[in-house]
Amino acid sequence: xxxxxxxxxxxxxxxxxxxxxxxxxxxxxxxxxHLAQCEACRQEWAAMAQVDMxxxxxxxxxxxxxxxxxxxxxxITHKQKLRQMLRFVVGMVVxxxxxxxxxxxxxxxxxxxxxxxxVMISGRQILFAALIRTLxxxxxxxxxxxxxxxxxxxxxxxxxxxNGILASFALAWLTKxxxxxxxxx
Amino acid sequence: xxxxxxxxxxxxxxxxxxxxxxxxxxxxxxxxRMLGEYTEAEDATQEALVKxxxxxxxxxxxxxxKPWVLRIASNECIDxxxxxxPVVSLDGMGEDGAWEWQAGHSPNxxxxxxxxxxxxxxxxxxxxxxxxxxxxxxxxxxxxLSYTEIGxxxxxxxxxxxxxxxxxxxxxxxxxxxxxxxxxxxxxxxxYVA
Numbered sequence: 001x002x003x004x005x006x007x008x009x010x011x012x013x014x015x016x017x018x019x020x021x022x023x024x025x026x027x028x029x030x031x032x033x034h035l036a037q038c039e040a041c042r043q044e045w046a047a048m049a050q051v052d053m054x055x056x057x058x059x060x061x062x063x064x065x066x067x068x069x070x071x072x073x074x075x076i077t078h079k080q081k082l083r084q085m086l087r088f089v090v091g092m093v094v095x096x097x098x099x100x101x102x103x104x105x106x107x108x109x110x111x112x113x114x115x116x117x118x119v120m121i122s123g124r125q126i127l128f129a130a131l132i133r134t135l136x137x138x139x140x141x142x143x144x145x146x147x148x149x150x151x152x153x154x155x156x157x158x159x160x161x162x163n164g165i166l167a168s169f170a171l172a173w174l175t176k177x178x179x180x181x182x183x184x185x
Numbered sequence: 186x187x188x189x190x191x192x193x194x195x196x197x198x199x200x201x202x203x204x205x206x207x208x209x210x211x212x213x214x215x216x217x218r219m220l221g222e223y224t225e226a227e228d229a230t231q232e233a234l235v236k237x238x239x240x241x242x243x244x245x246x247x248x249x250x251k252p253w254v255l256r257i258a259s260n261e262c263i264d265x266x267x268x269x270x271p272v273v274s275l276d277g278m279g280e281d282g283a284w285e286w287q288a289g290h291s292p293n294x295x296x297x298x299x300x301x302x303x304x305x306x307x308x309x310x311x312x313x314x315x316x317x318x319x320x321x322x323x324x325x326x327x328x329x330l331s332y333t334e335i336g337x338x339x340x341x342x343x344x345x346x347x348x349x350x351x352x353x354x355x356x357x358x359x360x361x362x363x364x365x366x367x368x369x370x371x372x373x374x375x376x377y378v379a
Contacts, residue, residue, distance in 0.1 A: 012348075012351065012352075013331060016347060016348070016351045019351055019354070020347070023281070042250065043362055044355075044358055044359075047358035047359070047362045048354050048355065048358040050358070050361055051245070051310070051354050051357045051358050051361065052354065054303070054306060054307060054310075054320065055307070055326040056326060057325075058303060058304075058307050058326075058327070059303065059304070060214065060327075061213065061214050061218065061226075062217075062223060063212065064209055064213050064227065064230070065209070067232075068227065069202065069205050069206055069209060071231070072205050072209070072231050072234055073198060073201050073202050073205055075231065075235055076201050076205070076234070076235050076238045077196060077198055077201065079235060079239060080196045080238075080239065081196075084196075095202065095363045105229070113220070128244065129321040132282070
């Protein structure tokens with residue numbers, strides 16, 4: 001039921017319904033009757049039909065160049081690599097900043113521990129150097145003791161150097177495992 | 186997300202190649218209609234595809250991929266249109282000032298002339314529209330997207346899409362009426378009516 005037919009047929013809402021094809025048979029009849037009388041609507045309706053036809057029958061755009069895919073993929077992979085490098089650099093900078101801030105705030109406590117460790121290592125190194133000098137002196141003086149002295153020097157190296165401590169623990173662990181495997185057998 | 190898309194996100198060249206090959210033409214079709222010039226449309230297409238691959242982590246795998254990549258392309262084209270200086274570029278124009286038909290595969294001069302005429306008409310009509318309306322028209326008529334998918338690309342509601350489609354067609358119709366082109370059908374149009 002149309003409240004105001006003449007106003008309605010010139011409204012956007014009516015025209016949208018005409019374009020979508022949602023008029024009732026009664027409204028369609030009214031519309032056709034109006035078109036027969038209204039030159040402006042008839043012209044506009046014909047123009048809209050022409051637009052619709054033009055758009056629907058338009059030739060497709062041209063095809064892309066043959067090397068387009070290759071160029072695009074190259075550009076993408078290049079940018080991805082740049083991003084990875086940037087992430088790595090930013091990560092290192094952040095790590096450096098965190099370490100610097102950490103050292104600035106906790107450096108006093110850490111430096112004491114580092115000093116103690118340094119003294120331990122250098123102390124051991126001094127002790128080891130002195131021991132080696134003694135053993136070499138003995139070896140030169142009493143040549144028959146050479147193999148024994150070499151053995152003692154090697155053992156001392158293992159126990160007194162920091163990496164020797166790790167090697168000692170590894171050796172002890174391996175020996176324990178071997179004994180356990182032997183006991184199980 | 187499909188497996189090959191995940192691989193593309195991680196930089197696998199084969200997967201990236203597949204993604205680009207699958208979507209380059211639909212993206213180019215949109216860019217060409219929106220920008221009206223082959224070289225610029227090609228640049229915009231490449232830019233859109235690069236952005237799409239580099240931002241795959243932002244893609245919601247629950248939704249279809251095509252509207253998502255077309256949205257990126259549409260935004261790229263709208264940015265380029267807004268950055269354009271208000272001077273008509275001579276790129277792509279032939280000696281007579283008409284938009285040059287770039288396909289190069291028309292079989293005969295008559296057909297090429299017809300295509301050029303049609304292209305000029307369509308491009309003039311599209312240039313008269315705001316960028317968003319141009320996107321809606323292109324997606325509706327040439328990409329075959331549904332109203333929902335157009336909404337995914339443009340961020341508009343279905344009623345807003347219908348309204349924009351109607352207003353865009355009306356503006357283009359007024360251009361035709363204004364230029365007195367009504368009734369002077371091209372040969373293609375006569376064949377269509379027949």
